[in-house]
Amino acid sequence: EPEVTQTPSHQVTQMGQEVILRCVPISNHLYFYWYRQILGQKVEFLVSFYNNEISEKSEIFDDQFSVERPDGSNFTLKIRSTKLEDSAMYFCASSEASADISKSEAFFGQGTRLTVV
Amino acid sequence: QKEVEQNSGPLSVPEGAIASLNCTYSDRGSQSFFWYRQYSGKSPELIMSIYSNGDKEDGRFTAQLNKASQYVSLLIRDSQPSDSATYLCAVMDSNYQLIWGAGTKLIIKP
Numbered sequence: 001e002p003e004v005t006q007t008p009s010h011q012v013t014q015m016g017q018e019v020i021l022r023c024v025p026i027s028n029h030l031y032f033y034w035y036r037q038i039l040g041q042k043v044e045f046l047v048s049f050y051n052n053e054i055s056e057k058s059e060i061f062d063d064q065f066s067v068e069r070p071d072g073s074n075f076t077l078k079i080r081s082t083k084l085e086d087s088a089m090y091f092c093a094s095s096e097a098s099a100d101i102s103k104s105e106a107f108f109g110q111g112t113r114l115t116v117v
Numbered sequence: 118q119k120e121v122e123q124n125s126g127p128l129s130v131p132e133g134a135i136a137s138l139n140c141t142y143s144d145r146g147s148q149s150f151f152w153y154r155q156y157s158g159k160s161p162e163l164i165m166s167i168y169s170n171g172d173k174e175d176g177r178f179t180a181q182l183n184k185a186s187q188y189v190s191l192l193i194r195d196s197q198p199s200d201s202a203t204y205l206c207a208v209m210d211s212n213y214q215l216i217w218g219a220g221t222k223l224i225i226k227p
Contacts, residue, residue, distance in 0.1 A: 033215075035215075042217045048213070056212055091160050102168075103168060105151070106215065
């Protein structure tokens with residue numbers, strides 16, 4: 001069964017360093033997303049990406065964050081100058097292209113646990 | 118501020134009984150509603166989606182939507198211990214962003 005894969009599963013970084021989280025969406029999906037979940041808290045939307053550009057982003061997704069699709073399969077989230085409060089699980093998700101985007105069902109990868117020390 | 122509210126639980130249900138999970142949302146323009154299951158330390162797993170008023174059944178799961186009351190629920194029939202997890206309600210708002218509830222922790226007691 002096709003799945004979204006994320007690497008690494010766990011990343012520890014020092015405060016102020018840059019991290020890149022990697023995702024391989026399901027191959028025939030065209031919408032890509034990043035979410036985060038701070039331990040014990042709600043899942044939070046960060047950004048959606050379609051047709052090689054950001055389609056929506058939340059208030060959380062400020063200049064510290066960027067996304068890229070460097071090739072035909074990978075989708076990355078870069079966090080510059082990490083802060084302690086960036087520690088969270090980061091989930092990548094993807095969904096099929098649909099005539100009605102509101103009916104796009106998102107499938108999640110297993111997540112990257114980012115720990116900033 | 119768009120909100121999705123769920124009772125955090127835990128909701129304890131005997132094995133074999135029906136578990137009923139509820140969710141309310143604030144954005145009246147929301148069109149799409151999703152239930153995800155999340156085991157501790159794992160990623161959300163899509164269980165059901167529902168887009169129109171009424172019931173939608175898939176195996177042991179039934180999703181119910183009432184847009185007038187801004188209410189969506191999930192029923193799990195013949196509950197199994199493996200159903201023990203946190204159930205997340207997610208609502209797609211008018212900007213096509215998924216807004217998530219905090220989840221209801223469900224415990225199925227053997």
